[in-house]
Amino acid sequence: MLSCDQTAPLLARLADGDLGEDERAAVAAHLDACARCRAEMEAQQAVATVLGARPAAPVPAGLAARIAAEIALESGWFGVADWRGWSFRLAPLAAGLVLAAFLWGGPTAPAAESSESLTPIVETWLMGERDGLPATSVFWQQDVTADTLLATVLRSAPDDVLEIDSDTEDVPR
Amino acid sequence: MTDAAAGDRDAFDALVRRHQARTYNFVRAMVRDEAEAEDLTQDVFVRVWKSIGRFRGDSAFSTWLFRIAVNVARTHLARRARWRPFSRPASDEAPGAPAEAEDPPSPERLEDDVVRRDAIDRALATLSPDLREAVTLRDVEGLEYREIARALDIPLGTVESRIFRARQRLRPLLAPLVGRAPAREAPAAAGIEKEGRDAEL
Numbered sequence: 001m002l003s004c005d006q007t008a009p010l011l012a013r014l015a016d017g018d019l020g021e022d023e024r025a026a027v028a029a030h031l032d033a034c035a036r037c038r039a040e041m042e043a044q045q046a047v048a049t050v051l052g053a054r055p056a057a058p059v060p061a062g063l064a065a066r067i068a069a070e071i072a073l074e075s076g077w078f079g080v081a082d083w084r085g086w087s088f089r090l091a092p093l094a095a096g097l098v099l100a101a102f103l104w105g106g107p108t109a110p111a112a113e114s115s116e117s118l119t120p121i122v123e124t125w126l127m128g129e130r131d132g133l134p135a136t137s138v139f140w141q142q143d144v145t146a147d148t149l150l151a152t153v154l155r156s157a158p159d160d161v162l163e164i165d166s167d168t169e170d171v172p173r
Numbered sequence: 174m175t176d177a178a179a180g181d182r183d184a185f186d187a188l189v190r191r192h193q194a195r196t197y198n199f200v201r202a203m204v205r206d207e208a209e210a211e212d213l214t215q216d217v218f219v220r221v222w223k224s225i226g227r228f229r230g231d232s233a234f235s236t237w238l239f240r241i242a243v244n245v246a247r248t249h250l251a252r253r254a255r256w257r258p259f260s261r262p263a264s265d266e267a268p269g270a271p272a273e274a275e276d277p278p279s280p281e282r283l284e285d286d287v288v289r290r291d292a293i294d295r296a297l298a299t300l301s302p303d304l305r306e307a308v309t310l311r312d313v314e315g316l317e318y319r320e321i322a323r324a325l326d327i328p329l330g331t332v333e334s335r336i337f338r339a340r341q342r343l344r345p346l347l348a349p350l351v352g353r354a355p356a357r358e359a360p361a362a363a364g365i366e367k368e369g370r371d372a373e374l
Contacts, residue, residue: 009330012337016311018318040341047340050350051312054293055286057201059194060211067189067218071182074219 002030007037015044185225189218192235195314196242202309203246203302204253205294213249217242232323239316239324243306250302289350296346300339307332308339 002010007030013019014027031038196217201210220241228237297305310316310324311332318336322329 009333009337012333012340013318016318043344044337044340046351047343047347048312050347051293051308051343052315054202054313055290056194056198057207057210057290059197060207063197063211063214064186064190064193066211067193067215068182068186070215070219071185071222074222075182 001033002026004030004034004037007031007034008040011037011041011044015041015048185222188221188234192238193218195235196238199239199242199309199314200246202294202297202313203305204249205298209249213245214242217245220245233320236316236320236324239310239314239320240326243310243324246306247302292350293347296343299346300342304335304339304342307335308343311336312340 007027010019010023010027014024019027031041193214197210197214200213200217201207204210204213217238221238224241228234297309300308307321307325310321311318316324318329318332321332321336325332
């Protein structure tokens, strides 16, 4: 026969009618001989009855609509931050761009384009210099070496550079 | 369910309407605060939406949903336990705090649904989150023991033990309500859409 310690954990399930036939018979045999466990099982049933009759909390009005709005927000603008979603959807586009770059540009293109692609950088730099920003910000923003930048600057607008240098640079003389 | 998992918003909205009452009711019993329960229920469904593609159907959808709700409620309760001592005086919801500290409602008032629910939730709030979630899933939401084991990711024997101990601790606190409860309906009370499990999947 089961002991009280062995019976106790099964009392909750017995009270709920959740025990299988064998377990129920074993616990019932113990309960026949143990008034304390019988009282405990009745207490378990009583508490379960009270909890089972707990009035349901009414759902706040408009909850489903607010959930839908939140999900729309997550799926829409802020969903952009979810890289798992958009990276998968943009994968074909990325593959197409890589293919197009390979077919049209070829491996020799970067050397020829390097000075051309620096022109906007130089313009940015010149504008920054007029606003008092240090030229190092250009280096920080773009992976450009000093030599290539200087060569491009002189080729693009040497007069501007010299004029700006004399006006803005605070060089000890 | 399949359409919702495939990203169909209309299907998911229907899923929300179907399960929101039960989810809200559970979270409300766990945190005992209407506004927090509403926010957390919203959080639960956003998480469901984000991860519904990973639902494999090994268990009922409602069991999986409750698992997410349990995690959301647990995280919230842990955060609240960390911050509440700094934000307001210790409340009766602290684990182990005696519910008797508040005057029990009069028998007449217990007839009122709101008062009766509050008395039950106040008693539940004295339990540790582990015991509270197990007994709430069983006695308030009506989940089977095996479903609770899956929802909480614990062995069946642990579920039995937690429910047994929770009821033992609740017994003196709920004594004024014993014998006054209306006849038990479905495990989750009226107003809760308790769906047929077979129809879920």
